[in-house]
Amino acid sequence: MATKVNDGRETLRLRVLKRAAHVYWRFSRGMTLGVRGVVLDNAARVFLVRHTYTPGWHFPGGGVEVGETALTALTRELAEEARVEITGAPVLHGIFLNRAASQRDHVLAYVVRDFRVLEVKRPDGEIAEAGFFPLNGLPETTTRATRARLDEIFSGRPPPPVW
Secondary structure, three states: OOOOOOOOOOOHHHHHHHHHHHHHHHHHOOOEEEEEEEEEOOOOEEEEEEEOOOOOEEOOEEEOOOOOOHHHHHHHHHHHHOOEEEOOOOEEEEEEEOOOOOOOEEEEEEEEOOEEEOOOOOOOOOEEEEEEEEHHHOOOOEOHHHHHHHHHHHHOOOOOOEO
């Protein structure tokens, strides 16, 4: 179901670049803001991506750029990382402090149920694999945070303040 480009292990070069980017953002911005889309289809499947630069499977998403709204960023990121177009209003699930990235990184997680797939997402320099997965058949390396968000959404429990 997912397309594949490499084995997903971070190289030292990519880890250094990732850390350098966060150091730059720390001094250039008071905080960083990102969005993630929990894209759920009618067959009880969720869309996940595996990046080329960090381990595990995640919801698609990324940073909110200067002058961009969170919903514009979500729309852009889902088109880029998932080849998904939002056709209805996404629902904000929660706002999280993502301590795995830094003490200043906040993530808005949106549930997206109304969408259309533009095309199958092909691997590229950022996304190694992507696709829809049944909730009872998530990839083994799906991150703990991703699993926790799905559990909150389907159990009706409110999210905690930390990603």
